[in-house]
Amino acid sequence: MKTYLDCIPCFFRQALESARMSGAGKKGQKKILNELARILPKISLTASPPEMARIIHGMIRDMTKKNDPYLAIKKKSNRLALNIYPKLKKKIYHSRDKLLMAVELAIAGNIIDYGVKNLLNVEMELAKILDEENKAIKKENKTIFDYDRFKRDLNQAKTILYLADNAGETVFDRVLIEEIKENYKNKKIIYAVKEKPAINDALREDAFDCGIDKLGEVISSGSDAPGTVLSLCSKEFLKIYKKADMIISKGQGNFEALSRTKRSVFFMFMAKCSVIAKEVGCVIGDVILLYHSEKGNNG
């Protein structure tokens, strides 16, 4: 997916937030916004938003010398999510369709996203997910939800590549992966995180902190883009990407990067901005389980 003009104000918002997270003072923050204003007109909008974000956050890293400004946030997100892990399991245990509940929770966990919304009170959002009577997600928000196809493909797949999104969300991924391993025997799970810090995206250490390594192989995309931008991924990753029987892709960033890919992917994310909502044909707040076929078409 290309970058829309509406993404530009959002890049400035993200840059300001990241500058603050990096400990820049007011003058430093202004300098970063000025630098963004200088470089942005030079970047072609044919690049996807994660490619743009990678350049912007790289520029901030160079200016502030802060390698991983979201480290504390990521650790906190993991901790918060691990705290509610027993409740997530209980929720699934009491569900009629356990896999469906696990899928819904995995998407609900995508609310932990500091790239899109900065004022989001993650603790409050997580409490909301757990608080609702049985359902993790309201029916009216499931406008695009290819669950039947998901189950069918899951049944046939041997190797599943799972593209991670944010730290903390990894615990919700774990719950889904556990459910898959429980219900479908002999599945090989490969969980792909980012190679280096990319906003609050999960890295290897987050996957390990959240116990994913006990369920499958943890690899990296080979890149520091906050989305799976194939042209930036490692050869090793690309080999697995091409060969995997099934891909589960979490989050907006991965969707933005892969929305035109030529292989089949199940995208799972919450639609958090008007640009994405327009792109997939839903409204903000919708929970998306979108089957993208190998022909590059949706549906």
Added chain:
Amino acid sequence: MKTYLDCIPCFFRQALESARMSGAGKKGQKKILNELARILPKISLTASPPEMARIIHGMIRDMTKKNDPYLAIKKKSNRLALNIYPKLKKKIYHSRDKLLMAVELAIAGNIIDYGVKNLLNVEMELAKILDEENKAIKKENKTIFDYDRFKRDLNQAKTILYLADNAGETVFDRVLIEEIKENYKNKKIIYAVKEKPAINDALREDAFDCGIDKLGEVISSGSDAPGTVLSLCSKEFLKIYKKADMIISKGQGNFEALSRTKRSVFFMFMAKCSVIAKEVGCVIGDVILLYHSEKGNNG
């Protein structure tokens, strides 16, 4: 009030919206954002947001040759608000404290604001105001509400300068002014609009369309800033500004421009962004009736 760094992403959002309203194509819109990126680092943030917005919208006007991009929106807002005028009057008629209800409605009308929120469905918002049982505004949103002081000053004032904000909102202003004239005899009302197009701010024609001219004198600030920036106002306006016994100032833009003024002002607005909320010490969505004393202090 000075411009905060958080205003910068918002300027890009506003510029993009205004470019679209001006009929610019995608290339034209990008050109405008590029031009904003070029000039913004050069402008000192000691200027208030309305001063910045004036420069930005002036730049867009020069580039698109569109003098009044919000003209249709303004006309529509007037029409929508005039349609519900009888219902507003009825709501007041059935209230125990009629002046209070009129004040609340005047602030609620500030929701008609295309400068701050572009996706706001004004029709829907207006329906909400009317729909609620009797109250226009929830009590929990009235965190800063100097109504007693407002009544006291209103009682003593002979000449009241009323600083208009948006078109459409003018109908809500009319309702308050009518209530004032009904309850307090011999008040002279001077209603000040903007001299030239400034986003969707009311101009003379909007005041006339909404029937304000039958209740008082309609003047202009002498400027095209979307807020009463005193250094840009006409001598005639400033004379009245200094001499008026009481000033009622509507909207965020006027607050942003006058928050440090050395005379007493009653600010009425809805807090629509985090910057304003932080500045006055409230949360987004709060309805503010703030007494600002002549010493330049609030409270």
